[in-house]
Amino acid sequence: MPESVVKHPPIVRIEGVGKAYRRGKQTIRVLEKITLDICEGDFLALMGPSGSGKSTLLNLIAGLDQPDEGRITVGGMEITGLSETELARWRALHVGFIFQFYNLIPVLTALENVELPLLLTGLPRKERREHARSALRLVNLEDRLDHYPGELSGGQQQRTAIARAVVTDPTILVADEPTGDLDRASADDVLRLMEQLARELGKTVIMVTHDPRAAKRAHSMKVLDKGVLTDAPQTALSECL
Numbered sequence: 001m002p003e004s005v006v007k008h009p010p011i012v013r014i015e016g017v018g019k020a021y022r023r024g025k026q027t028i029r030v031l032e033k034i035t036l037d038i039c040e041g042d043f044l045a046l047m048g049p050s051g052s053g054k055s056t057l058l059n060l061i062a063g064l065d066q067p068d069e070g071r072i073t074v075g076g077m078e079i080t081g082l083s084e085t086e087l088a089r090w091r092a093l094h095v096g097f098i099f100q101f102y103n104l105i106p107v108l109t110a111l112e113n114v115e116l117p118l119l120l121t122g123l124p125r126k127e128r129r130e131h132a133r134s135a136l137r138l139v140n141l142e143d144r145l146d147h148y149p150g151e152l153s154g155g156q157q158q159r160t161a162i163a164r165a166v167v168t169d170p171t172i173l174v175a176d177e178p179t180g181d182l183d184r185a186s187a188d189d190v191l192r193l194m195e196q197l198a199r200e201l202g203k204t205v206i207m208v209t210h211d212p213r214a215a216k217r218a219h220s221m222k223v224l225d226k227g228v229l230t231d232a233p234q235t236a237l238s239e240c241l
C-alpha cells in the first residue's frame with residue numbers, strides 16, 4: 001500500500017462482544033466473542049440462518065441493548081457502559097433506524113413523519129421543515145409530502161422511513177430486513193437507494209437480511225452462524241481506507 005494512502009479508524013469497532021439471554025434457569029448464548037470493524041461509507045449485509053444472532057448484533061451496534069462482555073465503539077465513542085438515558089440521547093443523534101414494517105406514524109403526513117426526529121434537536125420549525133423536505137427529495141418523494149402513510153405504497157413508506165432515518169445526518173444507518181415486506185420492484189428501489197446513500201453520500205449502512213438479492217447489492221457481507229462470524233477472522237481487525 002502506498003504511504004500516501006491515509007488509513008481511517010473504523011466507524012464501528014466491535015471487540016470480543018458476547019451476549020446471552022436468560023430465561024429462568026436456562027441461559028441461551030446468542031453471540032460469541034464477535035470482533036468486527038465496519039468502515040465508514042460501507043454498505044454491509046449481515047446474513048445468517050434464523051436465530052443466528054443477526055438482530056441481536058444489530059441492536060447492540062445501534063445502542064438498543066448492551067453486551068455482556070466486550071466493547072463497541074461507534075464514531076470514536078465507546079457506547080458500552082452508557083446508562084439508558086445516555087444511550088437514548090446517543091441514539092437520537094447518531095443512529096438512523098430502518099425497520100421491516102416502516103414504523104411510520106399513521107396520523108402524521110410523510111413530511112411530519114420525517115420531521116419528527118428533528119424535534120429533539122432544537123432546530124427552529126422552518127429549518128426542520130426544510131431538512132425534512134430535502135430528505136424526502138433525496139428519496140424521490142417530493143410529490144408525496146402531504147400524504148399519510150396509508151396513502152403510500154409499501155415501497156414509498158419505506159422510502160419515507162429512509163428519509164426519516166437520514167434527516168438528522170446520523171453516524172450510522174441500521175436496517176433490519178428493510179425489504180422483507182416489499183415486492184421485488186419496490187425492494188430493488190429501496191436497495192438502490194441505500195446503496196446510493198453509501199456510495200454517493202458516504203453513509204455507513206448496516207443491514208440485516210435473509211434475502212441474497214439484498215445482500216448482493218451491499219458492498220460487503222458478514223455471515224453469522226450460531227452466534228459466530230463465519231467468514232471473517234475473529235481476531236484480525238481490518239484497516240479502513
Ligand SMILES: Nc1ncnc2c1ncn2[C@@H]1O[C@H](COP(=O)(O)OP(=O)(O)OP(=O)(O)O)[C@@H](O)[C@H]1O
Pocket residue numbers: 021022023028030048049050051052053054055056057
Ligand atoms: N429478548 C430475548 N429473550 C430471550 N431470547 C432472545 C431474546 N431475543 C432474542 N433471543 C434469542 O436469541 C437468538 C437470536 O435471536 P436474533 O433475533 O438475534 O436472531 P436472528 O438471526 O436475527 O433471527 P431471524 O433471522 O429469525 O430474525 C434466538 O434464539 C432468540 O430466540
